[in-house]
Amino acid sequence: MSSGGATQTQRAQALSTRAGNPASKRARWLTVTVMVARYNQAVIAHWRALVALPALACAQGVLAQPPAPYVTFDIVAGAPGLTAADFHLSDNRKPQSVVLCHPDSPSPRVTAVVIDTSYAPVKSPRWSEAIRALRPHEASEYLYLYVITAQGAMLPVHALPPKDSPTLPVNTPWMDRNLPPIEAALPAEPHAGRSAGISVHDYLELASRLAAFPGRKSLLCIGCLTAAVSQWSDSKAPEYSARARDLRMLAAALLDARIAVYPVAGSPPSGRIGAGDAAGGGMPGAPALLRDEMAALADATGGRAYAFGEIAEAVTSSIADGQSSYRIAYQPSADNWDGKRHTLAISSARAAHILAPKWYIASPSSASPIPDAAILSPFDQSDLGVSAALVNRAIQARVDPAGIVFAHTKERYRASLVLQLICYTPDQRRRACTPPIIRALDLSASEYAEAVRGGLRFPFEPPEGEAPLKYRVIVRDENSGAIGTATIAAESR
Numbered sequence: 001m002s003s004g005g006a007t008q009t010q011r012a013q014a015l016s017t018r019a020g021n022p023a024s025k026r027a028r029w030l031t032v033t034v035m036v037a038r039y040n041q042a043v044i045a046h047w048r049a050l051v052a053l054p055a056l057a058c059a060q061g062v063l064a065q066p067p068a069p070y071v072t073f074d075i076v077a078g079a080p081g082l083t084a085a086d087f088h089l090s091d092n093r094k095p096q097s098v099v100l101c102h103p104d105s106p107s108p109r110v111t112a113v114v115i116d117t118s119y120a121p122v123k124s125p126r127w128s129e130a131i132r133a134l135r136p137h138e139a140s141e142y143l144y145l146y147v148i149t150a151q152g153a154m155l156p157v158h159a160l161p162p163k164d165s166p167t168l169p170v171n172t173p174w175m176d177r178n179l180p181p182i183e184a185a186l187p188a189e190p191h192a193g194r195s196a197g198i199s200v201h202d203y204l205e206l207a208s209r210l211a212a213f214p215g216r217k218s219l220l221c222i223g224c225l226t227a228a229v230s231q232w233s234d235s236k237a238p239e240y241s242a243r244a245r246d247l248r249m250l251a252a253a254l255l256d257a258r259i260a261v262y263p264v265a266g267s268p269p270s271g272r273i274g275a276g277d278a279a280g281g282g283m284p285g286a287p288a289l290l291r292d293e294m295a296a297l298a299d300a301t302g303g304r305a306y307a308f309g310e311i312a313e314a315v316t317s318s319i320a321d322g323q324s325s326y327r328i329a330y331q332p333s334a335d336n337w338d339g340k341r342h343t344l345a346i347s348s349a350r351a352a353h354i355l356a357p358k359w360y361i362a363s364p365s366s367a368s369p370i371p372d373a374a375i376l377s378p379f380d381q382s383d384l385g386v387s388a389a390l391v392n393r394a395i396q397a398r399v400d401p402a403g404i405v406f407a408h409t410k411e412r413y414r415a416s417l418v419l420q421l422i423c424y425t426p427d428q429r430r431r432a433c434t435p436p437i438i439r440a441l442d443l444s445a446s447e448y449a450e451a452v453r454g455g456l457r458f459p460f461e462p463p464e465g466e467a468p469l470k471y472r473v474i475v476r477d478e479n480s481g482a483i484g485t486a487t488i489a490a491e492s493r
């Protein structure tokens with residue numbers, strides 16, 4: 001979940017800091033980038049013939065007032081073709097109008113799994129259940145596995161690629177190769193005295209790596225990432241206040257990276273987390289966990305919580321839920337942003353069940369103009385429909401307005417985009433061919449209709465003397481935080 005609406009001054013300061021280029025070059029780039037209206041009409045006509053506008057599978061709403069901070073999040077719904085008008089949404093029981101409904105079909109679909117061996121010791125029945133459930137998906141899905149040891153360390157079994165990986169990861173079978181060494185190195189042993197708590201820095205690193213993948217992702221945590229809503233509140237006790245800060249930071253990072261959490265915990269009839277005997281072992285004497293005491297991160301991120309004996313079901317759901325999701329946005333009133341916890345409720349007559357966040361902290365976020373993940377990821381981001389091509393020695397970008405929320409006032413349609421061109425050199429270095437540039441859109445009714453039919457067009461002129469291997473056009477909606485990218489090979493220039 002994210003919120004937008006930074007002031008013009010804040011945006012200018014952020015862009016100035018990020019750009020780091022001499023004023024003369026920045027001015028030249030800005031001049032080149034805003035020359036859309038004067039661009040040669042023959043080139044524009046040629047470019048329109050190159051790319052056809054895709055069908056709009058999910059219509060977007062139109063704001064009735066200028067943009068302000070608003071809330072965006074991912075939902076899972078089993079019905080195709082839903083529109084903004086199909087949803088009923090409330091924030092702290094106040095009805096809200098959905099202003100954006102964008103279908104999300106990320107490719108690849110990604111699931112990261114973390115197994116805490118205090119809950120599922122190596123080769124125990126619970127460990128074996130998890131491994132059996134994962135095997136059918138090891139090559140058909142992008143599936144990654146980590147374990148938490150008795151000492152609290154998180155070890156990769158099949159690691160996510162680094163967030164700045166220059167190449168796409170290879171999706172091949174890995175379990176028969178990677179599991180035997182980890183099972184030999186971590187023999188089954190009791191972990192009495194250690195709880196399955198959160199190592200926030202390990203999970204923040206996972207979030208940063210998962211952020212490189214487009215769309216909604218799943219994080220299945222077997223015996224870990226259990227937390228209660230009450231733990232988000234500060235306390236007079238320093239250790240509890242520190243945990244609350246860690247939880248708030250972790251939840252924000254997961255939401256920004258569009259990661260839904262699926263914790264598996266709870267207890268069998270013996271009242272322990274793990275039976276502590278031949279049935280599965282682990283942490284004898286630990287208190288029983290009720291759903292409300294373990295599901296806070298699932299409820300905050302739009303995942304599901306599972307109890308004792310539901311590992312196989314959790315694996316199936318965490319992988320399958322990414323197949324039918326939407327990006328939703330609404331604009332609450334100005335007095336909404338009170339820094340407190342707000343409850344969310346969303347339903348649709350066309351979808352029998354919707355999986356969505358159940359609450360959030362009402363504090364506007366301040367994202368960077370262009371997040372690092374959009375630059376470093378080997379994958380293109382798909383929140384916005386962006387395509388690009390080389391035309392007459394210039395790069396022409398096209399943006400589908402279906403994913404953009406426009407403010408509609410007095411026959412004008414207004415929005416604000418940040419655009420940047422990144423160059424990738426043959427040795428895999430990345431550099432900004434342009435700084436992030438704010439492009440304010442102020443369209444008449446006829447111009448808006450033309451944009452819906454043919455897309456929004458933006459030219460880029462890379463600096464002379466550049467010889468990159470490829471280019472990436474990045475477009476970010478300032479208000480929703482939605483990002484789209486298009487990466488193309490560089491032809492001889």
